[in-house]
Amino acid sequence: MKVSVFDTYVTKKNGGIMHFDILVPTDLVSNEEKVHEYGKQYLAEKGQAGQPLATSECRFCHIEEATEDILTDINRQGYSIIEMQGCNN
Template identity: 60%
Template sequence: MQVSVYDTYVTRTDGSVMHFDILVPSALTSEATIHQYGKAYLATKGQTRQSLTTKECQFCHIEQATDEIQASISNQGFHIIEMQGC
């Protein structure tokens, strides 16, 4: 499965920066849907007031998904890779 990777930087309520990638099937191109996935992830971290637009979340590249990523996408439609401050 090919996935699109969206590089995302969001400022937390404490002022620190969260850096994470949102991975979705490469056929999914709806920015609104991708941003909703990011907001759902942020809610799990108690960060519900943050803005998530194309300014914070930008397409980066397409790659081959691992089995773990494919399972996550099958279950919830997306996968998050936590990079920094998550």
């Protein structure tokens, strides 16, 4: 399965930067509202609810082949997150 990757940067409440990718099925590539909703769910899970997440912070990057872990996440919750920087501190 191919997935669309959205490169995302969010300023945390403490001023630091979170960098993560939101991966969704390719049929959602043009549904930025849904992708942003998924990003906001992830931010809430990380204690960062209410931080801005819009087109300037979250942009379509590319399409790639999904791994088994990504497919499991998408089947369970509709999206997958790859944490890149500043997501766990």
